Amino acid sequence: MKRRLTLADIADTAGVSVMTVSRVINDKPGVSDEVRQTILALVESMGYRPNQIARSLVTEQTTSVGLIVPDNTNPFFAQIARGVEDAAYALQYSVFLVNTVENPQREFDALDSLWQKDVDGLIWCSARVSHEVLEAQISRFPAVVLLNRELTEPPCNTITINVNDRHGARQAVAHFLAQGRRRIAYLNGPEHSVSAHRRLEGYRDAITEAGVPFDEGLVDCCLPDTDSGYDAALALLDRCPNVDAILAFNDLVAIGAMQACQALGRSVPQNVAVIGFDDIPLATIIKPQLTTLHVDLRHIGESAMRALLDKMEEAACPSAILIEPELVLRDSA
Amino acid sequence: MKRRLTLADIADTAGVSVMTVSRVINDKPGVSDEVRQTILALVESMGYRPNQIARSLVTEQTTSVGLIVPDNTNPFFAQIARGVEDAAYALQYSVFLVNTVENPQREFDALDSLWQKDVDGLIWCSARVSHEVLEAQISRFPAVVLLNRELTEPPCNTITINVNDRHGARQAVAHFLAQGRRRIAYLNGPEHSVSAHRRLEGYRDAITEAGVPFDEGLVDCCLPDTDSGYDAALALLDRCPNVDAILAFNDLVAIGAMQACQALGRSVPQNVAVIGFDDIPLATIIKPQLTTLHVDLRHIGESAMRALLDKMEEAACPSAILIEPELVLRDSA
DNA sequence: TTATATTACGTTAGCGCTAACTTGTCTATA
DNA sequence: TATAGACAAGTTAGCGCTAACGTAATATAA
Numbered sequence A, B: 001m002k003r004r005l006t007l008a009d010i011a012d013t014a015g016v017s018v019m020t021v022s023r024v025i026n027d028k029p030g031v032s033d034e035v036r037q038t039i040l041a042l043v044e045s046m047g048y049r050p051n052q053i054a055r056s057l058v059t060e061q062t063t064s065v066g067l068i069v070p071d072n073t074n075p076f077f078a079q080i081a082r083g084v085e086d087a088a089y090a091l092q093y094s095v096f097l098v099n100t101v102e103n104p105q106r107e108f109d110a111l112d113s114l115w116q117k118d119v120d121g122l123i124w125c126s127a128r129v130s131h132e133v134l135e136a137q138i139s140r141f142p143a144v145v146l147l148n149r150e151l152t153e154p155p156c157n158t159i160t161i162n163v164n165d166r167h168g169a170r171q172a173v174a175h176f177l178a179q180g181r182r183r184i185a186y187l188n189g190p191e192h193s194v195s196a197h198r199r200l201e202g203y204r205d206a207i208t209e210a211g212v213p214f215d216e217g218l219v220d221c222c223l224p225d226t227d228s229g230y231d232a233a234l235a236l237l238d239r240c241p242n243v244d245a246i247l248a249f250n251d252l253v254a255i256g257a258m259q260a261c262q263a264l265g266r267s268v269p270q271n272v273a274v275i276g277f278d279d280i281p282l283a284t285i286i287k288p289q290l291t292t293l294h295v296d297l298r299h300i301g302e303s304a305m306r307a308l309l310d311k312m313e314e315a316a317c318p319s320a321i322l323i324e325p326e327l328v329l330r331d332s333a
Numbered sequence C: 001t002t003a004t005a006t007t008a009c010g011t012t013a014g015c016g017c018t019a020a021c022t023t024g025t026c027t028a029t030a
Numbered sequence D: 001t002a003t004a005g006a007c008a009a010g011t012t013a014g015c016g017c018t019a020a021c022g023t024a025a026t027a028t029a030a
Helices: A007-014 A018-025 A033-046 A052-059 A075-090 A104-116 A131-138 A165-178 A194-209 A226-239 A251-263 A297-313 B007-014 B018-025 B033-046 B052-059 B075-090 B104-116 B131-138 B165-178 B194-209 B226-239 B251-263 B297-313
Strands: A064-069 A094-099 A121-125 A144-147 A158-163 A184-188 A219-221 A245-248 A273-278 A291-294 A319-323 A326-328 B064-069 B094-099 B121-125 B144-147 B158-163 B184-188 B219-221 B245-248 B273-278 B291-294 B319-323 B326-328
Touching: A007 A018, A007 A033, A018 A033, A052 B052, A064 A075, A064 A104, A075 A094, A075 A121, A075 A251, A075 A297, A075 B075, A075 B094, A075 B104, A094 A104, A094 B075, A104 B075, A121 A297, A131 A144, A144 A297, A158 A165, A158 A297, A165 A184, A165 A194, A165 A245, A165 A273, A165 A291, A165 A326, A184 A194, A184 A226, A184 A251, A194 A219, A219 A226, A226 A245, A226 A251, A245 A251, A251 A273, A297 A319, B007 B018, B007 B033, B018 B033, B064 B075, B064 B104, B075 B094, B075 B121, B075 B251, B075 B297, B094 B104, B121 B297, B131 B144, B144 B297, B158 B165, B158 B297, B165 B184, B165 B194, B165 B245, B165 B273, B165 B291, B165 B326, B184 B194, B184 B226, B184 B251, B194 B219, B219 B226, B226 B245, B226 B251, B245 B251, B251 B273, B297 B319
Parallel strands: A064 A094, A064 A121, A121 A144, A144 A158, A158 A319, A184 A219, A184 A245, A245 A273, A273 A291, B064 B094, B064 B121, B121 B144, B144 B158, B158 B319, B184 B219, B184 B245, B245 B273, B273 B291
Antiparallel strands: A094 B094, A291 A326, B291 B326
16 A cells, blocks of 8 residues: 555645645635646546545544444344435445444444544434433534434434334224224334334324223234244234234334244234334235335435434524325235 | 543643543553553543544544445345444444445445545455456555455455355255256346356356256346346246246345246246345245355354454455355255 | 663654635736 | 735644653662
């Protein structure tokens, strides 16, 4: 690796001062067209690229953002990450990806490290920390987009993006009820997940409003993956054999639940109807195809990145975005 | 956001020079235990964290690496990314994630941007660029791990990690042959993929060595996703209705192929046996469960990151790692 | 005792860049 | 001709940190 070219190298060969080159590089006024062309040609032929580190030190901008997700192999977050990265590329930003793997220590370390790296903004998905920690951390960053987390008093530098989980869960339950199903179970997600709480609320409200008594035994928690969904559904069907519908926290849990039904000889949707959440690509790949609440995850990722940039440019008022999920009827319900 | 604390702030309140604080922060000798403890306590209570940007400018190290993948939503790369990030976390490094989406311009821009960000190393998956461009780019970085790409004269700063694609494809074909199948098709991946070429070689060699004539009509290319696999398989089965086995470039293509078989009324594995490649989580989720060549992707990601760090620390000799895939028999073949 | 090493600091300079100010030149206007 | 204004540069300083060197005080050796 040869020594990196600096502004001074270009300036020397062009016979001008570093500032003149800097002005050209940053497309700023105060340089004649003639000199500008000369320098531009030199930059091209010598292959000069500004050192972002040095630039960052003085401008206090790094053109990079942090993206915190629980697990990038979860298709839900993979799609969001893809959307964020696509938008970041278009906006000339770089993305630090960090997994928390549902581990508080690692989430904390992630925040610390991103802060030390001086990111211009942070997209924080499914923060599991307490309210106080959340606010304290947010205040350390210039701008933050919070996904799947509400804030009673959102700071100026923050945007929240939430899926209308309550409404989504209600739609699913309404669909079950319309089919005449009454023993409707809910396999919920992680205990500290905000989405999980909201979906549970929607489920309970829809059930009770329809005059069906809420039965704690029909609700259980599990991790948001296929295996956990499988285990939880197995236990559920053992405990309450007359269940005729399962709403799942997300598509992965729904798929696990369908597999459990099949393993127990219950056919889907005849004996047990299943509805998932998110509409990940897998939903149309498995058989029976999964009825689910569609959310355009890639779009959410892109919006998150673009909204973050807006906040970075002018930390105006706080703002909240609510995404409406849409029930997509397929084969499982 | 309040002003960031600097070394000088700590030094002032401690009544020492910045260098003394710097020595303590970096755990270097030349400070008495007493002063060291005082400063450590101050750092703790004031919540000081060094500014990585400033540190990077002088040390020319950023403790961050770049990870280039075609598409992070592809489970193959998602698993690898997860492995890389896990190892990076353990090693106190941060990871820039960049997608190329099979777009040469974007791949080029990604490299440029990572270079400007001064990453300490680069993990480059499935590089699609020409040999010359590859070598030129590698020479710009302190250390590079190349995944799925071979190098005739690997530079000192490079490690290549490859899956033994030829052997994998041979195993699959051998399994088909042992079952008495003779009309064995191969749905290959992207044209510029090195893995695709190697798997094709393994397929052809195994076929011809068994005395079965190689038939070009039984080979086709497609993008490495389910939809493309579906379309390609549909066309294939239309062209050559007597196909009795399909080897797919990867699991996603294999799943698309299975769906195409089902759509055409061909049962898997009775009429057509299917074998995939990679063993992504999906392989055990779909029905029939996919027989495939298992590769421990997460482990590859972790190894890549650790190997990269080794290279960064001492750019000794070049090295190459070869991963042996293992045929996992399930239901599809 | 004097010469030499060792320890525990402090001082200076500079990484590559940009913000803010200064200087010089040319032109337009009274 | 004098004078202000516009433009095209150059000069200076500093972002926060660390490498390299300097220095004073103490410890060790001859």
